[in-house]
């Protein structure tokens with residue numbers, strides 16, 4: 001991969017999440033004032049441990065919370081200049097923002113091609129355009145072309161992830177919310193998936209908000225990162241800075257030198273305590 005040029009501070013925001021609060025079942029406060037921005041044409045990583053609130057943040061943006069009995073009780077979400085937090089998920093897909101759910105969720109009994117075609121359900125531009133789009137997707141994922149008649153349930157994890165991303169691409173998105181693409185995949189397959197994300201971003205201008213526990217990969221491919229902890233953003237910055245940050249290296253990358261650490265340093269100690277809890 002060639003290191004990606006930052007999307008740039010000057011790039012306008014395609015997505016702004018403004019101070020959102022999310023409550024499940026009317027009682028469980030899970031997001032406590034989360035704000036983040038994705039610039040047009042950017043890849044932004046949302047990092048954090050299990051249960052930090054990454055999936056909830058993505059679902060709050062894509063309007064998929066209600067089926068989980070979750071509600072955005074404060075704040076707003078703006079996509080491409082329009083407030084979208086009261087839209088349905090379908091309306092948001094029509095406007096160009098789609099989520100690829102954690103765990104791929106392909107329809108196992110349908111073929112790869114049938115799965116891809118389900119992704120075009122919001123389109124109104126005719127069968128020829130859909131067919132052309134399918135061809136483009138097979139260009140991007142030659143493996144899916146080879147396996148287009150296979151039942152998705154029999155694909156490898158990496159192929160299923162490709163199928164799920166391909167299906168999202170069939171809606172012609174400007175932005176994809178990608179939830180843990182690396183989950184359960186071998187390291188070289190993870191690299192392959194991230195290379196595809198990078199290519200879609202560079203060559204088709206698709207913006208990405210990427211929720212990941214694989215901090216190493218996410219920091220390599222994203223230009224800007226946010227770290228979530230117990231429903232709050234505790235750190236954000238350009239990924240180049242995050243990779244060199246001692247706390248990130250110690251708690252998320254496991255590569256800190258360990259030298260010169262002083263736990264009487266209250267700020268560091270507090271953060272360490274929070275991350276270990």
Ligand SMILES: Nc1ncnc2c1ncn2[C@@H]1O[C@H](COP(=O)(O)OP(=O)(O)OP(=O)(O)O)[C@@H](O)[C@H]1O
Nearest residue numbers: 024028030048049050051052053054055056057068
């Ligand atoms: N439908 C739900 N009802 C109640 N609580 C939920 C629901 N979904 C998630 N939660 C809780 O919200 C918190 C955040 O979960 P979320 O799935 O957003 O975290 P995450 O960072 O994506 O973690 P993971 O990587 O494990 O998916 C967790 O404490 C979780 O138990």
